[in-house]
Amino acid sequence: MSAxxxxxxxxxxxxxxxEALVTSEALSGWGGVEPRRGRVIELRHExxxxxxxxxxxxxxxxxGSSxxxxxxxxxxxxxxxxxxMVFTTMNTKIALxxxxxxxxxxxxxxxxxLTTVRTGDWVRVDADRGEITVTRADG
Structure with a gap:
C-alpha cells in the first residue's frame, strides 16, 4: 500500500x-442524481x-440549476x-x-x-486541516 x-x-x-468515487465530469443535481438511493441518474454522465x-x-x-x-x-x-466531497471548481451551487x-x-x-485520486482509493478527508490522505492498495 502507498499513501x-x-x-x-x-x-x-x-x-x-x-472509498473514493471519482469523475472528471461535473454533476447535475436536479435531474442528475436520485437522492433516495444516492446515485447518479444523468444518462450521459460517466x-x-x-x-x-x-x-x-x-x-x-x-x-445546472440551483x-x-x-x-x-x-x-x-x-x-x-x-x-x-472533494472538488475543483467553486460556484454558488456547490457552495450552498x-x-x-x-x-x-x-x-x-x-x-x-481528478488525476491523482482513483475510484476505489481509500480517502480520509480532514476539512478542519484542509487535507486529504489517499491510500492506494495497489501501490
Missing amino acids: FTLHGRGLVGGVAEG LVGQSFAGKVLVFPGAK GWSGMFHMSRLMGTAPAA GVVVTRVPAITDLDADP
Whole structure:
C-alpha cells in the first residue's frame, strides 16, 4: 500500500473517510442524481447508475440549476449523502450544496484530485486541516 496527502481549503469542517468515487465530469443535481438511493441518474454522465452514498465524491463541481443543493440536501436527509466531497471548481451551487449537505468538503488542492485520486482509493478527508490522505492498495 502507498499513501499521499494533498492540501487545500476546507469549506465545511469535519473528518470523514471512505472509498473514493471519482469523475472528471461535473454533476447535475436536479435531474442528475436520485437522492433516495444516492446515485447518479444523468444518462450521459460517466457515473450513471453508480452510488455516491457513503463514499468520498471527487468531482469538478456542480452544474445546472440551483436545485443542485436541494438534491444533495435531500440525500443527507435520506441517509444517502456522500461521506465527504472533494472538488475543483467553486460556484454558488456547490457552495450552498456542501453547506446544506453537512459533509466535510475541500477544494483548491495543491494537486489535481481528478488525476491523482482513483475510484476505489481509500480517502480520509480532514476539512478542519484542509487535507486529504489517499491510500492506494495497489501501490
